[in-house]
Amino acid sequence: MNDIILDVRDLVSGYGESQVLDGVSFELRRGETLTLLGRNGVGKTTTLRTLMGMIDATSGSIRFEGQDLTSLNSIQRARLGIGIVPEDRGIFSSLSVEENLLLPPIIFEGGLSLPEIYDLFPNLEERRSSPGTKLSGGEQQMLAIARVLRTGARLILLDEPTEGLAPVIIQRIGEVLRVIRKRGITVILVEQNFRWARKVSDRFLLMDGGQITGEVAVEDVDAKRQQINEALTV
Numbered sequence: 001m002n003d004i005i006l007d008v009r010d011l012v013s014g015y016g017e018s019q020v021l022d023g024v025s026f027e028l029r030r031g032e033t034l035t036l037l038g039r040n041g042v043g044k045t046t047t048l049r050t051l052m053g054m055i056d057a058t059s060g061s062i063r064f065e066g067q068d069l070t071s072l073n074s075i076q077r078a079r080l081g082i083g084i085v086p087e088d089r090g091i092f093s094s095l096s097v098e099e100n101l102l103l104p105p106i107i108f109e110g111g112l113s114l115p116e117i118y119d120l121f122p123n124l125e126e127r128r129s130s131p132g133t134k135l136s137g138g139e140q141q142m143l144a145i146a147r148v149l150r151t152g153a154r155l156i157l158l159d160e161p162t163e164g165l166a167p168v169i170i171q172r173i174g175e176v177l178r179v180i181r182k183r184g185i186t187v188i189l190v191e192q193n194f195r196w197a198r199k200v201s202d203r204f205l206l207m208d209g210g211q212i213t214g215e216v217a218v219e220d221v222d223a224k225r226q227q228i229n230e231a232l233t234v
């Protein structure tokens, strides 16, 4: 239980003059699914972007598997085994499903092979030659998740994977997250749908004003329900 894959200390970051993260610190255990909860604008997406190196930290440190990431760009971080599924999903509309899947290089062995991906996502196999533009929102989300799983990333950052999707698709994404967990992949999830997130998470960090304001293990959710509701209420 003491295998810390990610150690974030006093992280400060933002956009130009506007500081968003105001000293974020947390540790993440290998194989854990951790969900960031909080109202719109509290800094959840900014946390993921800073971890991935898409925006620079002003100060603080990020250690991944013991290595300091602070001076590394997002490509270098991806090569170490960090993958992101951004909110906009990043599907290339001019490429087919399979071309999108094959685009990022395999970084580590142990990622999902193409047959394993098609087994897990039968819709993607049916649509393997369809262009990205022809996919539904749910199919795009599946494709974005599948693409990062193929790379062998050991830490996956998932930004609001259920946003705007139908209940049946949301349930499907939950099943995929359980497969991810069984494979020992570590996940940081940003999610507004707490009822769904509860089923797939080990632990929650509550955020407000660019800071972590609370921590709740999944087994303590009922006891700390009020604290969680307050963090999510506008």
Ligand SMILES: Nc1ncnc2c1ncn2[C@@H]1O[C@H](COP(=O)(O)OP(=O)(O)OP(=O)(O)O)[C@@H](O)[C@H]1O
Pocket (backbone or CB within 6 Å): 015, 018, 020, 038, 039, 040, 041, 042, 043, 044, 045, 046, 047, 190
């Ligand atoms: N590209 C950007 N340039 C400038 N400011 C930004 C940018 N992206 C986000 N912000 C601002 O940073 C703050 C935190 O945004 P962030 O996206 O991290 O919040 P969030 O907690 O993920 O909420 P949401 O669910 O709305 O995405 C907000 O005030 C937002 O307006």
